[in-house]
Amino acid sequence: MKRMIKSILTCALTALPFFAQAYDSNAIPDDQFIYSYDEMLNFDVAAYLEEHAPHLKDQADVITHWAGYSSVSPKVLITLIEMQSGLLSRGERQFAAMQQPMGDLSSESGFNAQVQDIATRLATNYYRTVGQEQQNLAFVGQGIATESLSDELRNNSEGDIEEFQEVYHRLFPETAQSTTPSAAPALNRFAAYTRNALPPDNLLQLPFPVGEQWYFGGAHTYTGSGSYPLSSLDLNNGGYWGSNTSNKWAAASAGGTAIRHSSCFVEVLHEGGWSTTYYHLDNIQFQNRATVSRNQKLANYANNQSQALCDGGSSTGPHQHFSLKYNGSYFHLEGVSLSGYKVKTGRWSYDGDCNYFWLSKDNYRYCANRSLSNPGVPNGGDPTDGGDDNGGDDGGDDNSSETTLRNGQTVQNMSANKEDLTYYVLDVPAGSRNLYFKISGGRGDVDMYVKRDGRPGFNNYNCRPYTTTQDELCYYRTPQAGKYYIMLHAFSNYSGISLQVGYENDNDQGNNREMSNGQVYRNLSGAQGEKSYFRLNVPAGATDLRIEMSGGTGDADMHVMHQSQPTLSNYHCRPYSTKQMEWCSWRYPYAGTFHIMLHAFKPYSGIQLVATYKTGSGARASMNLTEHMEE
Secondary structure, three states, X not given: OOOOOOHHHOOEEOXXXXXXXXXXXXXXXXXXXXXOHHHHHHOOHHHHHHHHXXXXXXXXXXXXXXHHHXXXXXXXXXXXXXXXXXXXXXXXXXXXXXXXXXXXXXXXOOHHHHHHHHHHHHHHHHHHHHHHHHHHOOOOOOOHHHHHHHHHXXXXXXXXXXXXXXXXXXXXXXXXXXXXXXXXXXXXXXXHHOOOXXXXXXXXXXOOOOOOEEEEOOOEOOOOOOOOOOOEEEEEOOOOOOOOOOXXXXXXXXXXXXXXXXXXXXXXXXHHHEEEEEEOEEOOOOOOOEEEOOOOEEEEEOOOHHHHOEOEOOOOOOOEEEEEEEOOEEOOOOOOEEOOEEEEEOOOOOOOOOXXXXXXXXXXXXXXXXXXXOOOOOOOOOOOOOOOOOOOOOOOOOOOOEEEEOOOOEEEEEEEXXXXXXEEEEEEOOOOEEEEEEEEOOEEEEEEEEEEOOOOEOOEOOEEOOOOOOOEEEEEOOOOOEEEEEEEEEEEEEEEEEEEEEEEOOOOHHHOEEEOOOEEEEEEXXXXXXXXXXXXXXXXXXXXXXXXXXXXXXXXXXXXXXXXXXOOOOOOEOOOOOOOEEEEEEOOOOOXXXXXXXXXXXXXXXXXXXXXXXXXXXXXXXXXXXXXXXO
């Protein structure tokens, strides 16, 4: 309701189809470019090809392998294949097209080689920019993916970007409704790349069975070249090509959902946006998308080069290639704890100089190419569990009570004395997404700890941001259901701090109130930063839909989206009015559920919200047909 006044943004889209939109030069949001949690869990490449291009189904393993390896979305790779060779729409395999599915984007020959080449080059471009941001401590934000694509498309022209968008949305129509990612993942990626966020010390163990002793090499990028992010380690327990490796097991570093990218490459998705990958494998022990526990045996490392490189690549001998990702992107290992060993990454890939690369524990350095014993995670309880030990929380006063928070709530002007502990709890229902906990503002020094289904402590938590500023964020893209406990520790006296919590959930009835035609919600109010949700079901054939917010004092902003909840950056209508009156209207709306979000840019009260539409009779419902009063 402020800041920008553009009459074109009143959302009175009376003559245009609901989803009519122009393609812009930001071809794809970064969180659609990266192979995300959601995509790994919900998009089946083999099933998609069987339905839309059955002649390519046998190439699904190639696409998922290089998508997982490069961290580039398989939807991006499939789009480029269709854009460059038309292989999906041809309806049949043609030798020339199968040899060059990426056309002249790649000088390689063969389906596997070209997909590998382009996936790796896209990722290299992407991480080069990310590394520059990290080095400069400046987050450029969205547009890195488009920049990476532009570097690879033939003429680096606007036309190529527009063609990519057209093909991408044609092949995957659901992406047209979410071309702008929410702000929370971007904020969290920034925290990760500036190394302000690290996985909890008790989350990850070394990726081989507890009690065993393996050799490790220098940290390196996922490809083994370059210097950022140094996300990977090579580990082995002996062997050579042709030797027996049936007792050499890669074990899950933490519990989670196991993804089989190919017969030699797997990934385990953990809580808090973290995931770990395991490469050069054989004899995989789980079904795709199965739940695994920490220390569970995943696979042997392969004893022959053909299996170790099942879809291409390079390997000089039997070993497992282990990597860490965060929200789908490879994560720099500096400061990461594995079974209590802290990683010092070195200067570049495979830096073996112990003055620069080492693993440390109990004030002792372990240098590259030495053996390392795996004791399991510290304070982790049973090494086969999922890491949610609810034993002693070592957090201080267990007698203090927790304050229960509601979705979208902001607690303002908090203060405490040095060493004070304050606890909060938020109940997160199943099916939620984009869960966040954020502290900001004020003076002093407060540290935030978050843990699911039990109070966090100083050494027992799921998220601990470790920032040097008064802004901290914990973000879960696809959180598990449960109670999330927040502990605020006063490292020194603090005052004026704000805590914000929230998540998105289409079925959250507590903060997702149903509206009917003509219904009025009166006297609505909200604290600064709070989000309130409503939903309206519009029948087929309805006309003249109008959703209107008016009256009251303060500053509330309305966001409306069809078929899913809007966010601050993802919506179909956002009026941008400077007055306390906003509306969105459609002459011929699509049938289905319209979701409304009221965001308190500043505290507000006395707001009225009403939604009306015409049905077959042509008469608009009376605005006082039904009313709901907020006391």
